[in-house]
Structure formats: C-alpha cells, structure tokens
Amino acid sequence: MKLTGKKAACVGSGVIGAGWAARLLWNGIDVHVFDPNEEAQRQLDEVIANADHALAKLTLAPRPVKGKLTFTNDLAEAVRDAVFIQESVPERMELKKSVLTDIEAHAPADALICSSSSGLLPSDLQSDMRHPERFMIGHPFNPVYLLPLVEICGGGQTGKTEIQRAEEAYKFLGMRPLVVRKEIDGFIADRLMEALWREALWLVKDGVATVEEIDEAVRLGAGLRWAQMGTFMTYRIAGGEGGMRHFMEQFGPSLKWPWTKLMDVPDLDDDLLDKIASQSDDQVQSTGAGLDFRGLERRRDDCLVSTLQALKVHDIGAGVELSRFEAALYARAHPAENDSAIDTPDLAQPLKLYETVVQPDWVDYNNHMTESRYLQVFGDASDGFTRMIGIDSDYLEATGSYFTVETHIMHLAEVAGLEPIYTTTQLLAVDEKRLHVFHRIHHGRDDSVLASAEQMLLHVGRQSRKASAADPVILDRLRNVMDAQKELPRPDHAGRGIGIKAR
Known part of the structure; x- marks a missing residue:
C-alpha cells in the first residue's frame, strides 16, 4: 500500500499521535490531524519541530517534499478521503470504541484504520464496527518518528489482506512491522517491558536501588547489548562455543532462584509514588543538564539518531531497517x-x-x-x-x-x-x-x-x-x-x- 499522493489522518495528537503525524509528513504524505484538546495544536507543533531536528540528521538520502499538515477540530473533515487512519486517543476502551464508530461514519469504505493502543485487544475494539475487517492494532514506540518497530495485531474479524496492506503502508513509512501471531494483552514488547518495570518498582520499594541506579544498570549494561541483538541472541553468545543449549543448561537452574518477583507487584501507595517521583527529579537535576521536557526529548532523539547510524554501519538491529528505508527513499527519488x-x-x-x-x-x-x-x-x-x-x-x-x-x-x-x-x-x-x-x-x-x-x-x-x-x-x-x-x-x-x- 503506497501512500504517495494519498491523504492520511491522525485522530489524537498527543505524544504518539503527533509522532505519527511527523513520520507521515516526513515521508511526503499530507496529514489531517484531529484533536479537540485546546493545547493540541501547540503540542503538535512542538513535537514536529523536534522531529524535524532529529530527522534532518538521520540520513543523507533524498527526502520527499514534506507533506502538508492540516489541523482541524472536525473529525469528519480529518478522515474524509483518507486512505490511512491512525487512531491515538487515550487508552480507555469505551472512548476508543466511540471514536472508532465516528471514524467509520465519515471515512471511505476502503480506508485502513489502525489503533496505536499499547494493550487493548483488537477484538474488543472492533466489536461494534460495521467494517471490522479493516481494523487492527498498529502499536508504535516513542518517538514514533525515529523508532522503526510497529506491532501489528489483528482481531478475530480482521482480514488477512488488510494486515498485508498495513504491513506495506508501515514499510513505506520506513518502519519494521512485527505481526503478532496471537491476540494477547500487551502484545510482545510491552509485556517484556512490563516485566522489567515491575521488577524495577520492587527494587526501589525495597530500597535496593534508586531510580538512577536502575537506569544506569540498564543503559550501561544490558541496554547496549539489547539494541544490537535482543535477549535471546545475547544469551546465546553468553553460552560460548556451546551456544544456546549450553547457556540454558548452565543457567537454567537460576529460573528457580529468587531473582525476580515478576507477578508479585508492589502497591503503588503514596510512599512509593513520592519516593520514585523525588528520585526521578533528583536524577534530572544530576544528569539532565537543566533541560526542560522538550530539551530532554531532543537530547534523547540526538542519541537515538547516533545509535541508529552506528547500527547501520554494522548492518545490525534497527540499523538494518534504516538502511532499507534509505534505499526506499533513493528509489522513490x-x-x-x-x-x-x-x-x-x-x-x-x-x-x-x-x-x-x-x-x-x-x-x-x-x-x-x-x-x-x-x-x-x-x-x-x-x-x-x-x-x-x-x-x-x-x-x-x-x-x-x-x-x-x-x-x-x-x-x-x-x-x-x-x-x-x-x-x-x-x-x-x-x-x-x-x-x-x-x-x-x-x-x-x-x-x-x-x-x-x-x-x-x-x-x-x-x-x-x-x-x-x-x-x-x-x-x-x-x-x-x-x-x-x-x-x-x-x-x-x-x-x-x-x-x-x-x-
């Protein structure tokens, strides 16, 4: 599904919705954005400015002429004539279902409708739709305009052909669609991140580590390896010449050791919330160089651009997707x-x-x-x-x-x-x-x-x-x-x- 010369719509322009708009615009696609929030347009402009700053450094490949952005308070106007619609409203089931009903009432019959939901099941979201076959989850990662992964998860009524159309559309945008084989709460990446997050909460609650120490443990250790090769390949290498089987035989017994609390979740009471919030504020003061929220976002993006470019040089991880996207940009130009x-x-x-x-x-x-x-x-x-x-x-x-x-x-x-x-x-x-x-x-x-x-x-x-x-x-x-x-x-x-x- 090539989007060149077509209209796309973003319904909801928070952090994720604005990121979608930026990625679409950068690919030369005209985008209509709907969001009733009074601050929505200002926030959208700020995110797009950050995206422009980052994407300008990402590649020397020829860039399409940037698409035209139209902001509207009328949902019907936003989705009318759109062939690709990305919904990114807050994670509330009834709200999303209501918005999807409104989208269907005004969108073309063949428009692809995808939700950015990070955990709601597509079968539940599509249950009241008149054309549920063209709906699915298209779950991205922040910042959407830089990170290539998008998880596609269809519901019980989603058509296989429509999933293929979505794959083509996301690839056109320079992304790596990962089709989730079975419908499951949280999909794949969020379930992995949730396990790490829950363990991190316990470490803070029990006084084992501060939030800054936990972030140091991730970004200076395992995080660097994960960016290249993920979890399983990392452990395979840890197994030495014997490979994954040797690793599992050697470290398999640790699965029975008390190394994680996993499903035993700490209560998010005021004491724990205050502790985490206070430590996070201290972390920003010590490592954030006095930057405000947008400044921290921009520094994050600069680091991600450098990481993506380094991975591209070695043809590994997300660098492979950047290389493919650059090749597509050259082909289009x-x-x-x-x-x-x-x-x-x-x-x-x-x-x-x-x-x-x-x-x-x-x-x-x-x-x-x-x-x-x-x-x-x-x-x-x-x-x-x-x-x-x-x-x-x-x-x-x-x-x-x-x-x-x-x-x-x-x-x-x-x-x-x-x-x-x-x-x-x-x-x-x-x-x-x-x-x-x-x-x-x-x-x-x-x-x-x-x-x-x-x-x-x-x-x-x-x-x-x-x-x-x-x-x-x-x-x-x-x-x-x-x-x-x-x-x-x-x-x-x-x-x-x-x-x-x-x-």
Missing part, C-alpha cells in the same frame, strides 16, 4: 528505468531526474545552501541518472556500479533555505567503462541555473572492485541517451579548468 508508474523523460533534452527543496539543515548562517550540499545534490542527480539506465539494487548486487572519480563544480547563484530546486543532466560522452556527465541545479520557480557540475564516473565490478565494462544492456541504454542528446549544444563550462593566469 530516482525511479528505475523500467518503472511503469514513471513517465519516460524526453531523452533529447537535459534530463530532469531529481527535485527537492533546500532543507533547513543545508543552509549556513546567511540562510544560503552551504557548499557541501551542492555536491550532495549533484550526487543525487547522478544516482537518478544511473537508476534511470537500470542500475538498480539487483544490478548493484550482481554486477557493479558507477563510482564518481572527478567533479568540477561551479557556483553561479545563491539559493535560500526552503526554496525549490531541481537538477538536469546531459550526457557528454560514454564508453564501456566511463560516463562523462554535466549536471545543472535550477531554481524551481524561475528555472535559473544556480550551479553546474561536470563529472566523470567509472564503472566498478562488484566482485573485482576494479574498473570494468558495464553490462551490454546498460551500455545500449546509455548509447540511446547519447544519440538522443547529440544535437544539444555543449555546455559553455564543460571542460573548464581552474587556476590563476600569470600576468
């Missing part, structure tokens, strides 16, 4: 040559293959696009050209790719933040191993040329890692482009050198 959904460009003209807006984090203190971003845009233009001729993921894996070996950039005019830009590409020469291309960056409003880049690209073999001839099919496509563009005048700046002439 640069459609492959055989993508029937994309109009074939006029090969006889410089090829318009990439367009975007100057992102806020691309500008310098003068609000002008900084030098390094020009090279990034030209690189995206080259990616667009190579994808057009058929260098897709299959080709990259089996054969090879084109590497840029030389670039000459000319900066001709300034462009401010949030201004629209696009690139055009002219093929100057081609042989079995090399491409000689000339890119231009144009202003999206008046088509004026802002910069140019002359580049030489070299085909490198996947296995040999040396210069090699491109596949004959690719070469044929390149020759077609070359033949089509042979009447184009050679750019004035092509072949230009750089230096200071002696007087």
